[in-house]
Amino acid sequence: NAGVTQTPKFRILKIGQSMTLQCTQDMNHNYMYWYRQDPGMGLKLIYYSVGAGITDKGEVPNGYNVSRSTTEDFPLRLELAAPSQTSVYFCASRDSGAYDEQFFGPGTRLTVL
């Protein structure tokens, strides 16, 4: 199993550009999450999904969109990139059992200039 994979690993965007961060898991997990990590701030939840077709906002959803058309994929969309979105983005997934471990991808480092 590859686990949770994220692409790209690094990206530089100009202000106002858009992009999609890809996340795929091969563990057949129903739950998937997107976090952003900023220095000294820990991880903040952007969006999450409890199954295909079901998504909900986390703590910091503004400026982002998600979709979940399949169990495996959970892409994160930035429509109009802003410098405040410079961060490291992590995708995670977990099984449906109560309080199962979340498995994290390696992250995408995004810089908006």
Add this chain to the structure above:
Amino acid sequence: AQSVTQLDSQVPVFEEAPVELRCNYSSSVSVYLFWYVQYPNQGLQLLLKYLSGSTLVESINGFEAEFNKSQTSFHLRKPSVHISDTAEYFCAVSDPPPGNKLVFGAGTILRVKS
């Protein structure tokens, strides 16, 4: 709302010395607590978790954490650290279902020196 406070942003320690990384939480519901570790340029990995039962939980690499309800704490300890323990450690509390969202602390960087 649940929250987690990690009291130290950085903890320098010499190899083979003991270490304690402090974590306090606030929660209005049943508490489920986690420690995750992040090695440089990697994602997070679960180190250990407290769901119920014994208040002392252990990891396979010698770390342990004790759930203390009266002090709302979940401190992480290791009696003798190695250079390879250098990493950032995150304490987290879980929301109840659905979603089981994790609320993370700001992280503590453990630097082990030789």
